[in-house]
Amino acid sequence: xxxxxxxxxxxxxxxxxxxxxxxxxxELVALFxxxxxxxxxxxxxxxxxxxxxxxxxxxxxxxxxxxGGSAKDLxxxxxxxxxxxxxxxxxxxxxxxxxxxxxxDAVCKENGTxxxxxxxxxxxxxxxxxxxxxxxxxxxxxxTFWGKGVSxxxxxxxxxxxxVKDARQYTIPVPEALESVRNGENPELTTRQKxxxxxxxxxxxxADLKAIEEQIVTMPNYFADYDxxxxxxxxxxxxxxxxxxxxxxxxxxxxxxxxxxxxKHVIEFKLxxxxxxxxxxxxxxxxxxxxxxxxxxxxxxxxxxFDIAPAYxxxxxxxxxxxNLL
Amino acid sequence: xxxxxxxxxxxxxxxxxxxxxxxxxxELVALFxxxxxxxxxxxxxxxxxxxxxxxxxxxxxxxxxxxGGSAKDLxxxxxxxxxxxxxxxxxxxxxxxxxxxxxxDAVCKENGTxxxxxxxxxxxxxxxxxxxxxxxxxxxxxxTFWGKGVSxxxxxxxxxxxxVKDARQYTIPVPEALESVRNGENPELTTRQKxxxxxxxxxxxxADLKAIEEQIVTMPNYFADYDxxxxxxxxxxxxxxxxxxxxxxxxxxxxxxxxxxxxKHVIEFKLxxxxxxxxxxxxxxxxxxxxxxxxxxxxxxxxxxFDIAPAYxxxxxxxxxxxNLL
Numbered sequence: 001x002x003x004x005x006x007x008x009x010x011x012x013x014x015x016x017x018x019x020x021x022x023x024x025x026x027e028l029v030a031l032f033x034x035x036x037x038x039x040x041x042x043x044x045x046x047x048x049x050x051x052x053x054x055x056x057x058x059x060x061x062x063x064x065x066x067x068g069g070s071a072k073d074l075x076x077x078x079x080x081x082x083x084x085x086x087x088x089x090x091x092x093x094x095x096x097x098x099x100x101x102x103x104x105d106a107v108c109k110e111n112g113t114x115x116x117x118x119x120x121x122x123x124x125x126x127x128x129x130x131x132x133x134x135x136x137x138x139x140x141x142x143x144t145f146w147g148k149g150v151s152x153x154x155x156x157x158x159x160x161x162x163x164v165k166d167a168r169q170y171t172i173p174v175p176e177a178l179e180s181v182r183n184g185e186n187p188e189l190t191t192r193q194k195x196x197x198x199x200x201x202x203x204x205x206x207a208d209l210k211a212i213e214e215q216i217v218t219m220p221n222y223f224a225d226y227d228x229x230x231x232x233x234x235x236x237x238x239x240x241x242x243x244x245x246x247x248x249x250x251x252x253x254x255x256x257x258x259x260x261x262x263x264k265h266v267i268e269f270k271l272x273x274x275x276x277x278x279x280x281x282x283x284x285x286x287x288x289x290x291x292x293x294x295x296x297x298x299x300x301x302x303x304x305x306f307d308i309a310p311a312y313x314x315x316x317x318x319x320x321x322x323x324n325l326l
Numbered sequence: 327x328x329x330x331x332x333x334x335x336x337x338x339x340x341x342x343x344x345x346x347x348x349x350x351x352x353e354l355v356a357l358f359x360x361x362x363x364x365x366x367x368x369x370x371x372x373x374x375x376x377x378x379x380x381x382x383x384x385x386x387x388x389x390x391x392x393x394g395g396s397a398k399d400l401x402x403x404x405x406x407x408x409x410x411x412x413x414x415x416x417x418x419x420x421x422x423x424x425x426x427x428x429x430x431d432a433v434c435k436e437n438g439t440x441x442x443x444x445x446x447x448x449x450x451x452x453x454x455x456x457x458x459x460x461x462x463x464x465x466x467x468x469x470t471f472w473g474k475g476v477s478x479x480x481x482x483x484x485x486x487x488x489x490v491k492d493a494r495q496y497t498i499p500v501p502e503a504l505e506s507v508r509n510g511e512n513p514e515l516t517t518r519q520k521x522x523x524x525x526x527x528x529x530x531x532x533a534d535l536k537a538i539e540e541q542i543v544t545m546p547n548y549f550a551d552y553d554x555x556x557x558x559x560x561x562x563x564x565x566x567x568x569x570x571x572x573x574x575x576x577x578x579x580x581x582x583x584x585x586x587x588x589x590k591h592v593i594e595f596k597l598x599x600x601x602x603x604x605x606x607x608x609x610x611x612x613x614x615x616x617x618x619x620x621x622x623x624x625x626x627x628x629x630x631x632f633d634i635a636p637a638y639x640x641x642x643x644x645x646x647x648x649x650n651l652l
Binding site: 018019021022023043098101118125127132135136182184259262264265266268269270272273274275279282286289305307309311313314315318319321322323326 | 341344345347348349369420423424427444449451453454456457458460461462463464465508510583584585588589590591592593594595596597598599600601604605607608609612615630631632633634635636637639640641644645647648649651652
């Protein structure tokens with residue numbers, strides 16, 4: 001059995017707890033939190049410890065799955081934990097990945113551990129498909145669409161506006177853009193042509209709705225470059241109709257082959273997810289299996305989804321995989 | 327530059343010739359044939375040699391890409407060539423993959439070469455997606471659909487019927503089945519419910535069309551388990567409208583997460599290919615890059631798409647991949 005521990009118990013941590021319970025070759029042995037351990041109530045029987053006790057349990061845990069945020073938690077926690085454990089995280093600040101990689105790599109190499117970073121679907125499975133597509137069809141174009149799904153960052157941006165009590169923002173791919181890409185037309189698409197944004201907003205009583213709407217649709221970076229729709233709804237409607245955290249999207253590679261580029265090809269990878277954090281957790285858990293196996297073989301250092309032979313994430317043996325899935 | 331050679335110059339060999347011409351880190355240095363070399367006219371300037379001269383050129387070639395058929399050529403040619411070269415093939419007789427793997431693995435290990443087998447899209451990219459889907463969503467179902475596309479085997483089966491001059495068979499996924507899978511309904515589908523078959527047949531003058539149609543739709547294994555449509559057309563129409571070799575299909579993994587399996591997820595990988603052999607060739611060439619790099623690092627033995635870290639197939643460095651694609 002692979003002994004898994006979780007560091008951080010929010011949506012992602014709960015997702016990992018659930019995903020590990022579905023893997024016959026894994027057991028969840030500890031949950032670490034920065035809150036007072038007795039205030040954390042996991043769904044399963046797993047013991048809860050204070051985060052600073054983790055280093056005392058190095059010999060009881062095979063892989064630590066880090067479930068904190070990319071902005072503040074992971075840049076510190078992943079290298080700190082990699083001193084004692086094989087680690088997996090979902091670090092998703094794309095621009096800072098090289099820096100995070102270097103810091104985790106140094107600690108892993110010094111301590112003989114394996115660190116797998118930026119695992120999930122984007123970065124993660126979407127990155128993998130962008131890479132495979134480019135390698136297979138060197139003459140072509142990449143397209144990534146996100147949604148329909150809830151963007152936490154955009155929802156938070158709306159919540160910070162004065163007079164807003166709560167909000168939920170959906171990112172939605174533009175159907176005509178998808179159609180054109182699927183037809184292999186290789187369109188050049190502006191930001192506005194790729195996605196629209198739809199906002200469901202609960203306003204404080206007596207708030208100026210026109211002013212809130214204006215502030216949303218003109219907000220730089222977040223909304224100004226998109227066609228944005230704003231709906232004001234009641235708190236009850238928000239709770240009833242917008243409680244879930246669905247997401248997904250598509251990665252396309254469209255390209256040509258033949259001496260005169262006469263043949264067109266479209267590769268599409270599509271995710272339709274009821275729960276963004278639970279799906280991300282499921283990918284983290286599969287790559288925890290890889291971290292365990294790679295470390296057992298004597299590897300150390302930081303890896304990404306690009307560096308790991310796919311067989312490492314499936315519980316079956318290479319022989320079974322060749323026989324049943326190839 | 328990675329020095330590539332081709333063994334066998336049919337549709338696949340021509341596809342490899344074209345695909346190599348689009349890779350800046352590769353050059354095509356030789357083409358081997360079992361025909362009289364002077365009768366083979368490649369599109370590019372590559373020299374043509376008799377197949378039995380290959381063993382004399384071991385130090386001039388980095389990777390030999392085998393472009394013969396799975397039924398008779400590859401079971402002999404891949405191990406024979408692996409004695410002298412790193413090799414890549416598209417062996418696609420699913421039931422015989424373990425046997426082929428063992429025979430290539432033994433030769434590769436004895437001679438310090440790398441052999442990558444069963445590369446293409448099925449087996450190949452479809453296998454990879456079946457495997458990733460199972461590993462990430464252990465509670466779920468797999469679905470593979472093929473088409474719309476030309477099945478060479480089914481077209482050949484029709485051509486063997488007395489009175490048939492030429493034929494082209496298309497495999498077509500049933501739209502209702504696709505819809506149900508995409509909706510995450512986890513349907514149980516019979517062979518008939520998944521695909522239909524459409525045949526375009528050129529009959530000899532005076533042939534009994536009713537008898538030909540009857541023989542097609544009742545043919546065991548090939549057509550009896552499917553809803554099959556037969557169209558009789560002229561030779562001109564066949565040449566005009568059915569000259570291409572399109573194919574493609576989809577791999578789905580549909581599954582649930584959450585302690586009560588309350589959240590549904592759908593992973594879809596879809597290919598829409600104008601030219602089946604040219605796309606397969608493009609995958610072969612990308613994995614030839616992996617064979618070269620693995621051998622350079624001192625690896626030997628047989629590998630499949632499951633065993634190769636994805637970064638090996640992309641021309642960019644790991645640093646560039648992390649920076650630009652993760």
